[in-house]
Amino acid sequence: MTSPDTLKVGTPFDPADARRTAEAPRLEASLDDKKPLMSAQQALAEANRCLYCADAPCIKACPTAIDIPTFIRKISTGNLAGSARAILDANILGLSCARVCPTEVLCEGDCVYNEMDSPPIKIGKLQRVATEYAYDRGLQFFERGAARPGRVAIVGGGPAGLACAHELARLGFESVIFEGRELPGGLNSTGVAPYKLQLPDAIREVSYVLEIGGIELRTGVKVGQDLTFAQLEADFDAIFVGVGLGPDGVLDIEGEDLEGVVGATVWIERMKLEPGFGLGGVKKAAIIGGGNTAIDVVRELRGLGVDDVVMIYRKDGAAMSGYEHEWSAARIEGARAQFWTQPVGFTGEGGKVTGVRCLSLKPMGPDESGRAWVEPIPGSESVIGADLVVLAVGQSKLESMMSAVEGLAFDKGRLVVDAETGQCSNPRYFAGGDCANGGKEVVNAAAEGKRAARGLARFLDARAQQEADHG
Numbered sequence: 001m002t003s004p005d006t007l008k009v010g011t012p013f014d015p016a017d018a019r020r021t022a023e024a025p026r027l028e029a030s031l032d033d034k035k036p037l038m039s040a041q042q043a044l045a046e047a048n049r050c051l052y053c054a055d056a057p058c059i060k061a062c063p064t065a066i067d068i069p070t071f072i073r074k075i076s077t078g079n080l081a082g083s084a085r086a087i088l089d090a091n092i093l094g095l096s097c098a099r100v101c102p103t104e105v106l107c108e109g110d111c112v113y114n115e116m117d118s119p120p121i122k123i124g125k126l127q128r129v130a131t132e133y134a135y136d137r138g139l140q141f142f143e144r145g146a147a148r149p150g151r152v153a154i155v156g157g158g159p160a161g162l163a164c165a166h167e168l169a170r171l172g173f174e175s176v177i178f179e180g181r182e183l184p185g186g187l188n189s190t191g192v193a194p195y196k197l198q199l200p201d202a203i204r205e206v207s208y209v210l211e212i213g214g215i216e217l218r219t220g221v222k223v224g225q226d227l228t229f230a231q232l233e234a235d236f237d238a239i240f241v242g243v244g245l246g247p248d249g250v251l252d253i254e255g256e257d258l259e260g261v262v263g264a265t266v267w268i269e270r271m272k273l274e275p276g277f278g279l280g281g282v283k284k285a286a287i288i289g290g291g292n293t294a295i296d297v298v299r300e301l302r303g304l305g306v307d308d309v310v311m312i313y314r315k316d317g318a319a320m321s322g323y324e325h326e327w328s329a330a331r332i333e334g335a336r337a338q339f340w341t342q343p344v345g346f347t348g349e350g351g352k353v354t355g356v357r358c359l360s361l362k363p364m365g366p367d368e369s370g371r372a373w374v375e376p377i378p379g380s381e382s383v384i385g386a387d388l389v390v391l392a393v394g395q396s397k398l399e400s401m402m403s404a405v406e407g408l409a410f411d412k413g414r415l416v417v418d419a420e421t422g423q424c425s426n427p428r429y430f431a432g433g434d435c436a437n438g439g440k441e442v443v444n445a446a447a448e449g450k451r452a453a454r455g456l457a458r459f460l461d462a463r464a465q466q467e468a469d470h471g
């Protein structure tokens with residue numbers, strides 16, 4: 001069914017090659033793991049604290065609905081392989097999720113121990129013990145389902161695309177993943193803070209996902225550029241879109257083109273992936289934004305030894321969208337914030353940034369409708385010195401990339417999908433992950449990729465039935 005031309009584009013993924021690339025010296029490798037692996041004894045003691053609640057709130061808080069009490073009980077009886085199977089059965093990205101999930105606001109946040117003024121069960125750490133046990137021993141629990149007619153093109157080899165491909169393989173469908181970058185894994189490879197997950201483990205997970213068979217992964221293929229959606233429509237029965245979000249947002253203020261002013265995901269990707277990339281003597285860094293990406297960069301720069309790291313945010317700590325636990329950790333690590341401050345330009349010398357020109361803001365309102373706002377304080381301009389400025393003001397959406405596809409609906413740049421099936425308004429398209437949810441977590445992308453695979457299975461079965469009925 002697939003034309004040879006479609007499969008000539010890009011490079012077939014070679015796990016050994018990717019492993020070698022991931023092992024080259026990179027700046028991220030100098031950052032320590034902040035949640036190190038528990039010992040076997042610690043895991044046993046922690047597992048034995050679990051109350052194995054009926055109607056467990058932790059399961060409900062997990063977007064992939066991992067049966068957490070069951071996997072913890074298996075750890076407590078020494079059945080680590082069974083534990084890993086239970087985790088990966090629900091969430092094939094269980095290895096990375098164990099490390100990157102904001103468990104504080106998901107499963108652990110809903111642990112009943114919180115109601116008893118006791119620390120919640122360390123679910124993420126236990127998940128890490130079980131999944132790493134299985135990976136270290138090469139335990140593969142899944143096999144391809146009996147072949148069913150229908151082949152799917154998957155655009156994007158991040159968490160959503162990988163989860164979709166794996167579930168399709170379990171259900172008996174073939175898929176081809178087209179990944180724009182040279183390395184797959186999406187933000188697990190390029191964006192997640194190195195003190196949680198580093199490139200070698202992200203690649204290890206991709207390789208594990210592909211071991212099931214029936215999934216071809218081609219890297220270095222930007223759909224919309226190297227291949228058109230029309231080509232995919234001609235060569236595949238259906239298409240899953242898991243392209244994530246677009247480039248870093250900009251402020252559009254004077255001096256933004258100075259050397260040393262850089263978008264957050266661009267800077268993080270270079271720090272994580274680029275052999276030889278260094279800090280170049282940065283002494284003072286300013287990070288603009290108040291979300292999780294801003295906090296990540298703050299913590300990364302502190303961890304890499306930059307003395308003066310300041311986060312510039314237009315409101316205060318209570319209004320920040322970044323997680324409170326992450327910001328508390330950043331403060332303990334020596335970061336500081338300049339709240340109620342708005343950048344209005346950058347100063348420079350010899351083409352390089354030297355500072356951020358700022359105005360102080362004051363909170364106003366609420367007005368009769370309850371709306372609060374901020375206003376600049378006249379004459380309050382000051383300069384915050386910085387030889388690196390990282391803009392963490394959100395990422396754009398990739399809507400325009402898909403403008404050539406007929407019948408797709410968007411809402412604020414997100415692909416509109418059916419909540420049960422992940423199907424788009426053009427019925428041959430399905431989507432999940434950041435491009436459809438607007439930007440959440442890895443575990444949401446994993447859940448939505450799997451959900452879409454099940455929706456795709458129904459769609460492909462109905463299509464095959466129709467073809468059979470019409471001879």
Ligand SMILES: Cc1cc2nc3c(=O)[nH]c(=O)nc-3n(C[C@H](O)[C@H](O)[C@H](O)COP(=O)(O)OP(=O)(O)OC[C@H]3O[C@@H](n4cnc5c(N)ncnc54)[C@H](O)[C@@H]3O)c2cc1C
Pocket residue numbers: 100101102155156157158159160161178179180181184185186187188191192193196221222223224242243244245265268293296401432433434435439440441442443445
């Ligand atoms: C800096 C940062 C830190 C984060 N930290 C965490 C964290 O600690 N924990 C957590 O749970 N979540 C975190 N997230 C969020 C999480 O990474 C995302 O929610 C998740 O990766 C979304 O998965 P996805 O597959 O939808 O998109 P992505 O991970 O973005 O993957 C999309 C893939 O599609 C590819 N692609 C894009 N366009 C094309 C095209 N035209 N053709 C082919 N391929 C294409 C991209 O190269 C990419 O590999 C973080 C996000 C950022 C930005």
